[in-house]
Amino acid sequence: MDEGNGIARRVGAVVKAAAIHSYSLILLFLVWEGASRLGLARPLFLPSVTDVVRQFGALLASGDVLAPLVLSLYRAFAGLALAVVVGMIAGLVMARSKWAHWALDPLVSLAFPAPKIAFVPIFILWFGIDSLSKILLVAFTCVLPMLVATYHGAIGVSRTIIWSAEAMGTPERTLLYRVILPASLPYVFSGIRVTTPVALITAFTAEMIAGGGGVGAALMFAQRFFQTPTVFVYILVMLITGFAFDHLMVRLRDRLIPWQDETERP
């Protein structure tokens, strides 16, 4: 068996698998292109795929994709970072102290199901129309899931491990740093994985509602002037961003916490 033939067959198999695994997507694009080519929908309502791709290229070249995207990502991840820090501290404290649990539990239960996006007008009133209000809204949206994830990680730590540490005279602070925190890290990480798309969605949506730059605001601006291809471009930008970061988080998890088996993962 010669080498070239094997590679060719393998490439063929990959292409075939890719075609099977995405034929519905290809079909969707074909129907979309066909509908707009045949004039079933006016370009104002449904521009053709080729128009959208061309517009994507033009906006990429002029920097009108990258600049708003960087601003949106800054807001999303600054807010997420704040939520991770605050959520981890609050979650650990809640897991270790009865009184902290008593004080926080009813407030968390009440706030958890509330749609945080409804706070947009209040955050504008308090923190202005610029980045700060969006960062804090993202943090507010993500902090509760982070708190709950950390809490569940910390109370899930096996009692025997804690008892052994305490029997060896480990003080509470060291216990937190050296035992409970590392043991709850997989939960924290899975919390971050769940909240990353939430952070992105919240940042984009807040920009759509309140303006002030970013991909969301750019999308609304394009819609106001009936630049439908541009609207599609920014929707695609949001889709690709969310998709890319979701995959990145899965990769990171496998790299950072390899000692967690798939079955053990929360």
Place this chain on the structure above:
Amino acid sequence: MALSPELTFLPDEPRWRWLRGTFRLLPIAIFLLIWQVVVDLDLVDRSFLPSVSDTFAALWQLTRDGEIGLNLWVSMYRALGGLLIGSVLGVAIGLAMATSERANEFFGPLVATTYSLPKASLVPLFILWFGIGDTTDMLTVVLACLLPVIVSTYHGVKAVPPVILWSARAMGTPRHLVLWRILFPGALPSILTGVRIALGFCFVLTISAEMIAAKSGIGKLIFIYGENGAYVHMFGGLLAVILAAFVADRALLAVMSYLLRWDDAYHAASAHG
């Protein structure tokens, strides 16, 4: 490990239940009290943060005027209607994907690529297509609720122990009965977890869509009060949203606990928090 302190000195009798409950909810009262005192002592500007009493008074006034009732009704109709349609479709697609390889090949890539799209980004497009109103808002909610329900249904069906399936088939159970009597109930705990996630989404999306563009709805109401500087009413409206979302979540939990009364695993999990 740490759970809340209980009033253990009280005798374990039903007549003391209310006192235990009050003690558990005390932090909320303390929180409201601190808020009230901070505003009354003029530590913050009243126009930035109205006091608790003013906020509740505004909520009461808006309720009496019918302003909240009407707009909350419109929003609930959009949110819960969208949730219902999205859940039914989601369960159907999820069941199809889990039982048929061809359905899985068709829907799988669509679900995987659209999962991370913020559904609110479709609102401007839907406005262009359907105008401002119920169709746009509900369609957005349906799409947002669809995906978590599809995914949880799919995983729920896949987690049904194959032994049960084999026994059913060995006894000659027809295909549609296997689906209806075994796979659906077996996946129900997972499906309902997905519906609970979707319940959260349906409120977020309704309010987002209403704040982006709408003629009515509680999201629009809050937004208008904010733009016009009627901040006490804005806080009143927000309070109504928080309470409505909380009540809806608790109602769904009650329904879940009734529907899953046969499921020991669910009750064991919910007893531990």
